[in-house]
Amino acid sequence: MDSLHGYSRRTFLGGAAGLGIAGLGLGALAGPRLHAQTRPHRIDVHHHLFTPEFRAASAAVGGNTPPWTVEQSLAEMDRNGIQTALLSINPPGIWLGDLQQSRRLARGVNEFAAKMRGDHAGRYGQFTVIPLPDVEGSLREIEYGYDTLKADGIAVMTNYGDRWLGDASFAPVWEELNRRKAVVYSHPVTANCCKAIKDEVPVGSIEWPTDTTRTIASLVFSGAAARYPEIRWIFSHGGGTLPFLLGRFLRQEREMKEKAQRLPNGLMHELNKFYYDTAQAVHPGALAALLKFAPVSQVLYGTDYPFSPGNDENEGLSGYHFPAADLAAIERGNALRLLPGVKG
Numbered sequence: 001m002d003s004l005h006g007y008s009r010r011t012f013l014g015g016a017a018g019l020g021i022a023g024l025g026l027g028a029l030a031g032p033r034l035h036a037q038t039r040p041h042r043i044d045v046h047h048h049l050f051t052p053e054f055r056a057a058s059a060a061v062g063g064n065t066p067p068w069t070v071e072q073s074l075a076e077m078d079r080n081g082i083q084t085a086l087l088s089i090n091p092p093g094i095w096l097g098d099l100q101q102s103r104r105l106a107r108g109v110n111e112f113a114a115k116m117r118g119d120h121a122g123r124y125g126q127f128t129v130i131p132l133p134d135v136e137g138s139l140r141e142i143e144y145g146y147d148t149l150k151a152d153g154i155a156v157m158t159n160y161g162d163r164w165l166g167d168a169s170f171a172p173v174w175e176e177l178n179r180r181k182a183v184v185y186s187h188p189v190t191a192n193c194c195k196a197i198k199d200e201v202p203v204g205s206i207e208w209p210t211d212t213t214r215t216i217a218s219l220v221f222s223g224a225a226a227r228y229p230e231i232r233w234i235f236s237h238g239g240g241t242l243p244f245l246l247g248r249f250l251r252q253e254r255e256m257k258e259k260a261q262r263l264p265n266g267l268m269h270e271l272n273k274f275y276y277d278t279a280q281a282v283h284p285g286a287l288a289a290l291l292k293f294a295p296v297s298q299v300l301y302g303t304d305y306p307f308s309p310g311n312d313e314n315e316g317l318s319g320y321h322f323p324a325a326d327l328a329a330i331e332r333g334n335a336l337r338l339l340p341g342v343k344g
Contacts, residue, residue, distance in 0.1 A: 040083040043335035046279040046302025047085035051112045080310030086125040087113040088155040091189040102131035114149045125342040127155035153183030158215035166222030178228035185234040212240030223262030225270040238281025243289030277302030282316025
């Protein structure tokens, strides 16, 4: 039996009919949820899920696959006042070098997430996973995600081996997402250059936040950010190391020979348009640095569940002593403006 912690294929396929996605070959999603003492209001844009197939594929290449069930996810949300979580996957993502496997994993994850949304109305949103660097497969999954599954946006990794998101080979995908005025959520992943690091500190602690910064730089300095202005980008972990490298980027902007073509509106115009989630970036130094260049309107609540508990996020934001209106915007209002479909 292909199942997720005891949920049978039969149960899942029966419930899938309401979304028109029967026959998915995924584990079932069902079961009671815990109820919060007060009405949940937060919207979590950084909340991971695992399908049985993705879990197996990730484990085969050394990915981190902690315990996870739909029940556990809902209980965590209820404990921490989270109304809605936007679902996406964690590293290594679904591109593992095999085109057909990546397409199959993407479709499975996306239909699994759609089933979660159908079973728990108002509790989940969905970022459709696409199999970059496979452009044809990505365009197909974008169409399916938006037109059939009615997803809220698209999920990508910060790099695909030796290519970051500003790479010219991805242009057809960005053109389509620009046409759709898409929200694109990115999550860091280990680049080829850092896979052989042997150290007491795992790559997720240093290289991943830095890779978020590198892909932001790739989009900005390649001209892609200005070329596709209708895409609304979300970057994880407070923009990674961007706040601390901003002076270097401003200098690079001044020295650019193609500034008029690639940055016609200037570096800060592009950086101020991006959105940044707060997952694992809620200590005072990180928040202060982020808010020096990003307006509160561009900051989104994110937990990084199941890798980081929601109470850490809540305590960090509360401890920063935001004005009430700013905290409300970060925890809910900004996400509603960006993703009106998750209003619950």
